[in-house]
Amino acid sequence: xxxxxxxxxxxxxxxxxxxxxxxxxxxxxxxxxxxxxxxxxxxxxxxxxxxxxxxxxxxxxxxxxxxxxxxxxxxxxxxxxxxxxxxxxxxxxxxxxxxxxxxxxxxxxxxxxxxxxxxxxxxxxxxxxxxxxxxxxxxxxxxxxxxxxxxxxxxxxxxxxxxxxxxxxxxx
Ligand code: S3P
Numbered sequence: 603x604x605x606x607x608x609x610x611x612x613x614x615x616x617x618x619x620x621x622x623x624x625x626x627x628x629x630x631x632x633x634x635x636x637x638x639x640x641x642x643x644x645x646x647x648x649x650x651x652x653x654x655x656x657x658x659x660x661x662x663x664x665x666x667x668x669x670x671x672x673x674x675x676x677x678x679x680x681x682x683x684x685x686x687x688x689x690x691x692x693x694x695x696x697x698x699x700x701x702x703x704x705x706x707x708x709x710x711x712x713x714x715x716x717x718x719x720x721x722x723x724x725x726x727x728x729x730x731x732x733x734x735x736x737x738x739x740x741x742x743x744x745x746x747x748x749x750x751x752x753x754x755x756x757x758x759x760x761x762x763x764x765x766x767x768x769x770x771x772x773x774x
Contacts, residue, residue, distance in 0.1 A: 611704070613685065613706065615705060617687045618725050632771070634680075636678070639683075661688075665691070690747040704754065709757050715737050720733065
């Protein structure tokens with residue numbers, strides 16, 4: 603009965619490298635929903651890349667933009683929304699995400715996250731220091747927040763995106 607279900611929105615949360623974008627696109631295609639990505643929307647609005655925003659405005663500036671974009675995007679319906687890995691840090695985001703769609707936590711272990719992000723230059727938080735240690739740290743801070751907002755937790759491991767999707771569709 604509430605907007606959470608009625609909206610037809612599925613919202614993906616989880617760490618960088620957990621596969622939110624790939625999974626989101628596949629789910630949207632399979633379910634006939636529109637795929638939306640908060641990082642993409644931030645880049646579209648500003649005309650610059652995420653690393654560029656971090657350079658100029660720092661993480662704090664990026665977080666403000668992220669919160670603004672998320673509050674606009676959640677007004678939509680029948681979409682699959684992929685959020686940036688740090689979206690759940692803000693209490694306001696956790697509240698609006700929970701209220702506006704079924705929230706799916708794509709959970710992956712740190713080793714897999716590291717494998718999937720190690721050649722990536724688009725994630726400013728992993729560009730300094732030891733990325734494995736940083737991912738471990740972020741995971742410890744954020745796992746409780748992802749679990750707090752999630753209606754469904756999907757463990758991504760060796761399975762293909764397609765089989766994860768079928769598992770998920772079975773749970774919605
Ligand atoms: C971030 C994750 C990134 C992006 C930014 C910060 C984070 O999104 O929003 O680099 O704090 O974990 P992805 O989860 O899509 O990589």
